[in-house]
Amino acid sequence: MRQSVSEAKTLLIKAGCGVGVPIGLLEDLAPAALWLQACGRSGFDQALAAMRSLDEGRAPHAFYAVSNADPIDPSKKTQVSSIYLLAQLGDRLQIGRFAGSENSCFYDVDYPELVAATLVLLHRDLELDEPLWVLAATAEFLSKPRGEGILVQMPSVRRPRSENARSLLVSAEGAHESKRSTDILLDADTEAVALESARTDGLTVNADTVQGLRSFALRLLVPESEQSLRFGAGAGINDTD
């Protein structure tokens, strides 16, 4: 169903609040989900699913114990919430933790594309000198140096053995290794068309997804009290004139 971008964004943030996610993290999630959705990569389905992970306890409301020297044990049963991880890694990108030759691998991320999208969008905004490469199982995201553009393509490099389908590899160095795939999912031209369409016509979001987000957002609503109905805004002695 068609949604305006602003109502979709508002709904997403309210839904996240309904699940108990701090609003500041949702402000980081929203641009990624909207961008993926506009570019045809079901960002809202993923965002809703990530909220459900949190709500149903499959992912804890917690940040990843991030350290290149100390990756989380991949045999762990719980997943890492992409909603928490995307803000966390965005901050790490800003403090220069992805610069240089080291790769960073994050395991059991519930919806890796949300994190990948956050990182490349932020990287482009920051116009950093080094490129950034983020490899998820479903796609490879590349942000060129100095904000020169984003490319999303089918994975073109062999994935590390330790990875699973929910792992995420982030690297500046890896960008040099990435090969131009013949299966481009998004380049500058297609992105521009997609974003222009969203700007002027809004988004198409799965109706079930909208409904799912609404059900979380409804948790924020407070029933009207008798007091509010009698004396709240709009109530008055002369109700019509």
Next chain:
Amino acid sequence: MSQNLPRSDQAENRWAESGGLADLARRPASQVCRLERMGAAFPTRLSFMRLLLRRMQKERWSIERPKFALDEQGFGRAVYRVRTKDRTYSLVAFANPLAPDQRTDRVIAAAWDAAFVLFDGDPQEADLDRLEANAPHQEAGRFHATDLVISRANRSIRLFEYVCDCLANGRQPDPQRILDVGYLMRTTAVYGNGKFGVSDRSRVVRREEAQNSFQIEMLTVYLIRLFTFDQLEHIAACRAPGRSVPLEPALKRMLGIGNATGLGMAPFVVSHPELMHQWFAARETALARIRSLSGIQTPSIDRAVHLTRRALLHLEQWPLDDEGYKQRNARLREDLEVILKWLTESDDTDWTGQYWNGLISRSEQKLSVDAQELLVALLIEVYPEVIDGLDDGFYASEARPLNASQRVGEFRTFLDTRYDWTDRFNFKSDEQNQHFWYVSENKLEPRFGNRWTDPGADQEMPVAIARDISSLRKALKGYDAEETLAQFLLDMPQYRHLVRRAQSAGALEYAEIQDNLIAKGTSPLDILRFKLACFGAAKFDPKSSLWTRITMFQGAPLPDEIASDSADDWWLSTLPSVH
């Protein structure tokens, strides 16, 4: 409508020639971004309705009525087409019967006398059919990206039928009754920017005519006003063919569009700090420019005298029920007489120096806040040129990412400088935590609850900026100055939105309301009045501290008057013949 504006003062010309540099500082945020003063705001030449009509005049927009298919009771559909410099907008109106038991002007209503859509372009019949199936349902309808704004309105029970009856009987209505109400219809909501599926603001924001705040919403209301006139005269003509008369233009001009404004507007102001800053900064810069003028000329003094007299008449014609506002306006009347005395008793020796600066300082010492703010608005009216370059930036820029690499010490110092005003409040006291803002289940509208008696405080909206920034500042004290905010936010993600807000809004002088919005005694009405005055609304008629009636476009030129030289001179409009 009136009179020629004075020629510019030489001093003003000097100011303009020098690049418009003000040599006096703007009033500080600690003075103007306060609830009491916001709650005394008056419309100015910078108000959005004025901006719209000046653009319509300058660019010679035309208004046509390609469809007017109303039956003899005024029910049916109509289309108003506006041709701007570059494109076309159309107001689509649907008027329907409304059962008495469904008539309420509260936002919780589900049916209205009329529903409206501002359509992007020329609607085809299929568009009209689609809109007819959705617009009357408003929030329950679904809209396309071509639908820019939706609204609805009810006829004024006090006025519509009375005026219609007068016209049908070949006579004009009593002007006093026109003034007592001020509108034929009252809107209960005007929704834009993506609400309920209408177009995002992003669709129009690159268009010159739509870039400034709320311009397409204001256009919608202006066209609704035209519809109310046409519908009224159509019904009267159907009732008494050959006998009915059209409404006299002078009376028509004094009919605006009513609006009942509740709490929905207040969180908007809090959640759009950059816009709030721009609205304030434009006004305060205009005032600073005026205060810097010296060598004031007689025509400017005469103009100020004229406007003060008009303001006095406006006060007399301002209908009010609220006792508090009645008392305030009584004091305001006294203060305006004082201003009039100051002006008329001054002479050219006073005007040699920075006379207006002295007058403002004097008003701050001697007069009520209402009078101080009215004087500011009045002086901006005296000098139309003073707002040059200030009225084209009322929109927010792209959000910048949170800067997680900033050091805690640096951020703490920044907060201590820009948010020191939060130290005024002791949040350990119950009184400073008396209220909370929430969204009601009924119609999804914001509400203002009592934390100690009402349920729902666990779902509080993030509106209590003073309390929350105060809490953030305390939390930061436990961190090493050299630590990054990234580390702090890993430990305390609940502050993430506040860090982001402070980093952007904190750098803007007027971005924050420097009061505690959850304290006992807080009147949300103050926030509403500020925003409504920015719109250009007047005749605030509070029904409680939570909602107010207002009138929009009262006194505004009719479409065939917009091209006239005096078209923009409708600040604090009056109907002189009633006096």
